[in-house]
Amino acid sequence: MPKTKCAIIGSGNIGTDLMIKIRETSAHLELAVVIGIDPESEGLARARSLGIATSHDGIDGARMLPEWQEVRIVFDATSAKAHAYHNDICRMDGKYMVDLTPAAIGPYCVPVVNMEDHLDQQNVNMVTCGGQATIPMVYAVRRVSQALPYAEIVASVSSRSAGPGTRANLDEFTRTTKKGVEVIGGAKRGKAIIILNPAEPPMIMRDTVYTLSEGAEETEIAESVAAMVQEVQAYVPGYRLKQEVQFERFGHNSPLNIPGYGMFSGVKTSIFLEVEGAGHYLPPYAGNLDIMTSAGLATAERLAIKHFGAAA
Known part of the structure; x- marks a missing residue:
């Protein structure tokens, strides 16, 4: 064919x-x-x-x-x-x-x-590269939860891997990634931050995902996240968890006050990722390209x- x-x-x-x-x-x-x-x-x-x-x-x-x-x-x-x-x-x-x-x-x-x-x-x-890395994690939490009031992602990439086009698109990056977190990830409200890290030697791409979810147990979230990591690895082998998923629970007796949302009771999930590139063009630190x-x-x-x- x-x-x-x-x-x-x-x-x-x-x-x-x-x-x-x-x-x-x-x-x-x-x-x-x-x-x-x-x-x-x-x-x-x-x-x-x-x-x-x-x-x-x-x-x-x-x-x-x-x-x-x-x-x-x-x-x-x-x-x-x-x-x-x-x-x-x-x-x-x-x-x-x-x-x-x-x-x-x-x-x-x-x-x-x-x-x-x-x-x-x-x-x-x-x-965006940050969206491709983090939205699967937001969705992994959402699919086992009754609701996902908030999700925030922080994408840190080496400044060496950010060419003129990427730099010209930084405003669009934050807006598009935020909307992707909401539309695809399923968060009621999203936030996206990108950091161009000038460290030498260049740092590998790192991503942090924070979610606030309702109606899911920590074990369900951890299993869903682990399964999603494997799915992404099918086409990005260098995609992986940097450490175990972390949880913090807010009960009805000590809710979290979220501006613009109100009082939240549920689970805060923190997911830490790194993406190692395949090295087809730039070295493996450029996971954002990969x-x-x-x-x-x-x-x-x-x-x-x-x-x-x-x-x-």
Whole structure:
């Protein structure tokens, strides 16, 4: 069965990592075009060395390439601002989009939670690297609870792994991740914080998830979290708990007062994660690249299987 041809818009850290992943690991996708705006970028140079068609004139230049006509799935690894234009072009040209920016034009997609719900959509949004790492944990708590009044995530990544596109998207990162925590994770209220850590040597990606839940026992939550970690590891092997899940219970005789919510009785859960990258492009400290590109690749492969006859 022939592979489904795809293109990547963006030749920075995310796009280059994704290019290597597709070339080295994908059973269903063939990378036909890599698109950038800097003719001297390392990503475009690497693509050319591999015999992949390139454009340094953005998506408009790519449309002039004969290879563009055969592309069925397009990854966008640029910026939230640029994605709106890219999506308009791809919609007009009849191509599916996997959006790795925080633009959130299409529905949010976290593979282990809701990927199958959105495979008929022309555009699916992969939230953010922090969202891909933490939303599965929020959902793991929510699925065994009666209610999840609040969830907060803190994503800490090495500043070395944050390229210009990531830095330009920091405001969109916090807004999109917060909404993803609510829409996909199931929290009534969410909060998201990102930290670009300048430590040398670079630190591995670390994520902390705090939830306040009602109607679940600590053992149920711990089991649900452990099961979800294994599900994520199916496509991100370096995803793991840093330490055991921690709990604090607030009884009716000593409730917690949450501003904007009121008095809370239930369980506070603290989940500590780290994500080690596969090292396809940047070294393993760049788990933020790995979890984002791995999630996008997993989603695109399911699109290829469903819509273009790729063998399951």
